[in-house]
Amino acid sequence: MSAMLDIRGLKKAYRRKAALRGIDLAVEEHEILALLGPTGAGKSSTLLAAAGLVEPDAGTIRLAGRDVTGAEASSRDVSIVFEGFNLLPVLNVRDNIAFALRSPKYREAEAEIARRVGRTAELLRIAHLLDRDTGTLSGGERQRVSIARALVRRPLLYLLDEPLSALDLKLREGLRAELRQIHREHGTTMLYATHDYHGAIAIADRIAIIDEGRILQTGTIEAIYARPAEAFVGRLVGSPSMAFFEAELRDGGLLVKGFGAPLALSRFGRLAAANGPVTLGVWPEDIVVGEEGEPGRVYAVDNRGYEVAIQIETPAGSFRKVLEGRRPVGQGDTIRVRIGEGAGFLFDATSGARVSHQGERA
Structure with missing residues (x-):
């Protein structure tokens, strides 16, 4: 396999406080890599830099072999899901999911949009909600819609920043299984940031452990168990x-x-x-x-x-x-x-x- 995302020496500080202290991280093509660490470890900053939403102070970011360190976020073929729902209240569920596909950048045909929205809604078990207003949804339903809006595209890389942390245990377990199923069906590449150990091992092929802006160890859970670095x-x-x-x-x-x-x-x-x-x-x-x-x-x-x-x-x-x-x-x-x-x-x-x-x- 080759690295879909390759980050080297990434540094970032906010108001002179270091958030990333020389991150080295590679996400292989077609794998799910969990970025596991406590609150404030640097998970979100890593994902935001990969998406082009924050500018790193040092280091390089390569996506599918292309140096995108200084590239605009709109030019990077990535899709990101945050912990919050970030839904558009003026659109119903169907149009929220389809929003990116109708943008000037993608402009998919309506028949293709309908097919992809319908398939993604089925995978996430929200097909019955497509004509509902987002304001009438429960928290779990809104998060499924938020995830569907990201997954309906077929980007090079999905960046998932604590997407399930606000949900109860049963919903988290169900959505993790559905994300794995989507990964199996489409061979997607995902960088999944979480503080939840159980969530990391349930969904990821490999785990990268981060603390205080540094990657401490990367590997399968079996390899980490066999030789914990710290x-x-x-x-x-x-x-x-x-x-x-x-x-x-x-x-x-x-x-x-x-x-x-x-x-x-x-x-x-x-x-x-x-x-x-x-x-x-x-x-x-x-x-x-x-x-x-x-x-x-x-x-x-x-x-x-x-x-x-x-x-x-x-x-x-x-x-x-x-x-x-x-x-x-x-x-x-x-x-x-x-x-x-x-x-x-x-x-x-x-x-x-x-x-x-x-x-x-x-």
């Missing part, structure tokens, strides 16, 4: 997210605060750190709860019927873990935890960078 990555992905424990490299072993015995350093592969404090990160799935291990206390219990999510406190740190089945556990119970063989990553206690390199060559 502690922040572990805090953002996973359900529950990574468990972290205070630890120290000393005398050829890893001493975890409150643990009875040190962990062998051989399990962490090559180390890029000397003696001193580190953070041990472990995916909760790799922590065994049972009769053996280090003591902890159940701080909170979330009974979900078919499973139980518990928060466990230890001297080295607290974490959440999901227990399958109806396991009897109560708040305040003493529980024992053990880190599975070969599991865990070491991170620099200050910078958060991963310093253990299991299975990686020097």
Whole structure:
């Protein structure tokens, strides 16, 4: 595959406050790439720059191999959906969706407009709303219309900026499935910005994790799980997210605060750190709860019927873990935890960078 969108060294500041600090990002043709990060991480600025709606201070943007860094937004063949609905109140649903196709730039034939509007409305399950005024629609219905207005075109790239965040869980899940279906049918290319980990893994082929205007890691969720680049990555992905424990490299072993015995350093592969404090990160799935291990206390219990999510406190740190089945556990119970063989990553206690390199060559 070749990159449909290729961003290199992108920088942007607003009133001298840096929003983007040298973004490198490539969206391959026919893929959905999720840009995952918290509020204020730089997701919207990245999409706005790609669309030509803000001018970057430095860096290059290439679309389908063409340098569009300084090009007008109208000359870039992209379609963008924002979190807000942005519908035209004077037009009904049908004409809102068809609006771009009737613009001077596209001027599609009315028969083709009718076909594409009808097909897109069917995919998003709003065909029965086509003759309704937008003011009579629910929030979920308006967002479907907003998405339909973008999808009815066939641009080189779709830019979706938190398009589902204002909707309830059931609507979000339904629309994610419909976006995936549209992607399968038409081979579209999408850059999907979200703060929602579950939404990212449900729709995306790959994920790019962004924080404070920097891309921290890009890859499939499997690759990110296998080698998280930074502690922040572990805090953002996973359900529950990574468990972290205070630890120290000393005398050829890893001493975890409150643990009875040190962990062998051989399990962490090559180390890029000397003696001193580190953070041990472990995916909760790799922590065994049972009769053996280090003591902890159940701080909170979330009974979900078919499973139980518990928060466990230890001297080295607290974490959440999901227990399958109806396991009897109560708040305040003493529980024992053990880190599975070969599991865990070491991170620099200050910078958060991963310093253990299991299975990686020097």
